[in-house]
Amino acid sequence: MRVAFGPFIFDSNIGTLLRDQVPITVGHRGLTLLAALTARPGQILTKAELMDAAWPGVAVEEGNLTVQIAILRKALGPADNGGEWIATVPRVGYRFTATVEPVASASCRPIPPSGKPSIAVLPFANLGGDQDQQYLSDGITEDIITELARFRSLLVIARNSSFQFRHRALDSAEVHRELGVRYLVEGTIRKLGDRIRITTQLIDAATGTHLWAQRYDRALDDIFALQDEVAALIASMVEGQAEADSASRSRRKRPADWDAYDYYLQGRAHFHRYELDKSEPLFARCVELDSTFAQGHAFLAQALVGRFWYDNDPLTLQEAWGSARTALDLDRSDGVCHQSMGLVLTHMRQHSDAGLHFEQARSLNPLDVNIAGDYASWLNYGGRAETALNVLETALLRDPLPPIWFWEVKGSSLFLLGRYSEAVGSYQKAGDQFFIHAFLAASYAHLGETEKARAEVEEAFKRKHDLTVRLISGLPFADQAALGLFTSGFTKAGFPA
Template structure:
């Protein structure tokens, strides 16, 4: 006992952790390890040394640091986050290294060069509360800095920390670098942020996966309608879940302080849906429920789930308000089933196969607005390949019908905006896209297609800002986001950046290969241009300059010049 007392000391403990470490390692293990080593040598070690601290140990994706002064610890953390943000500006978004840092002032027990004890444990729990790029400190640290230094703090209130007996008052350090993928994060002190993970398919039939995915998407969409909730992008949630990352880590990677998970089991005309809301900071279950219903009651179940989540998180809201927000999409289970199957194919860029499923949904329920809107979107995807004016006319009719049925739905305006682009009615397209964004600000796909509208309308600088905004809203964007960005950069004649953007696509479609071929030609890379063009023609043998002119609805033909000139030099036929 006396020996242990002799080893005890008061210290300021800082714990830092890399956000999304598992995802980065899976994508590029060697590159991630090399980047972390370089940042440690160039940034971390000098800062800790200059502030009179020491690195106690490295812990895979984290680091434990000890300082003799709480002031020095906080100043080191703020400087570290600033230097990391500066270093991130020179790399592509998916390679950026973001840290969370927690700092506590308390007793530690020394054992050789290592330290342990409650002081360390609290620092580790505080790190888990910090937003990506942010710093959280305990009340002891906050009190120690009163009147010292320039740091400003935001009181997050008392928080129950896992395995810590008493609640700890937590403060967020105002650093200006708290970021999620390069954008300001929403803290738990402001409004709740939620990640909806894909519901598990318990039906024992893989072909039923579309049902659980569709229900997940619908719940995500409905929650996004509440302006006082921040909802993680659907693609990002699905990406992390399918990588096998556990829910708590997924929530942390997405910058969410709550996570929703559940399951769907369909047997005949009966369906069982379970859902639970988990506090990602503590791992505690906040709410859970199971619903056993007839299939035709599925929409009522979704309403109940959304209402329960909203009322649980926001006590001042009532379930009635949640139920009034959404319109029942259809009264037919069969129509909804066809709709979900079609949406799954459309999400996989298989629009041609999705068209008949959406058509069946609208035939069963002619008043199903969402099905008409998605039918229009899928028909536009088919038009890209067949360039048949009748296909475009069908898409226009479907979008118009959706608008007649529900003029206050973001997907309906999204579909109409896309149709107007292809009809070259750019002003009307802009009205619909702006309305779609206003109705659902969280939908990154709407923002990406809005960037396409700006590109075709002859506003490439604004288009670039729009697609970059969409990319910032999801850490795992669909690959076609990068194609849009590359095409915009090509029009701006920023050819090196075109190549860098398309490096984010592990599997390229023919449009990506064509864009890459043109960029390489302008850079003087003749062999690479020829290779990329050959890849494009493998995927679409009929491609020609004439076809590219037909399938790109530009307001000004000159915008196509960088693409056509590069491809013609590379050998594309007229």
């Protein structure tokens, strides 16, 4: 059921909550509670009813419900009338106060035809019963996507688009229609002590025919080889064993330690939600346990660059460079490792070398939307906003639901092209960081909308109190004309020098 209330659109089947088309991060139980409340707007739901919905068959204390309701209220913010979306009925339960209206199902632009067989890997179902282990099934799914993307004869849809079908009853014809893919991969994962059980199947989405299915019961330490095996078998079913044999010679180097990989998956789950402060210590623990895991070092470097945006400490950037350097020393054939070095070198203002790493990353992972986004950001800093926008638009054709930070990069491309109204629309989808509000302020200033610019300045100061034009203008631009557009916008908006 897909419903609208106030500025929100909530799809309980997919498990997504949008505010003005911007995704809002809410946990599984929070979404379950919201589904129960919006299904009966204006009615009182008892605490017992809500606990049965969120914790079916599990005895939990009432305090757990109170905590989840508080988290949900915080995510929703104040209602349009200044009150709360969820009202407390003392000693009884809760009531959803807003008017709820059904809306049409979301649709995605199908991926463009390429002449290659196209595949979407749907998020594997977590059968362990513990939602805290969701990152495990998500991470393994994502790694299978990455492995399949190495087969150049296949077109593999990106994670963000395929993951929209979480919590949704599988209808292969519907997925085929919405994503435009020919093949689907679905599966389940259950962790049992030091063993893991994975079932997977390949489906012809156009006909609904099951082409192949397999169940694996392995030790956790075998998970990396298993992911390779699953990807190779799927590829061989679609394009033949010769292509699978060719790709098997260039596989990503895997971590040697299961616990290290577990921390890596947890960190990556936070990273995708733009929770860089939570992801950094998890990536650090990952490489502490397995210093030979290249992608652990690569993602740690990216998280450290995120920290640098806040602390502006050269030592943070130097630490990020060390992590990116280690990642490349371990695996120069991995696109994410080159992406991380490109990102770090961009912020170190070594733009020429950064570009070489981004080109290598794109060559190794041509369909990776995250690499495309960072590459476009590098183009923006070099004054090539038109090219950056083309890169971003092409990536959006492959992945209509990119990571949230992607919209900040697109907003900056539009800003540098003088398309300030469009830049505002893109920035508004990009999250709630201080620099997003600063970019919005500069956009409104160039549009002559002074009051809106000042309001965004205030929002930026709430999130970082020491903002100045000089600090914000420390962005690593190689092109001074591009930097001047931002600097003049920050000044017009009212940031102190």
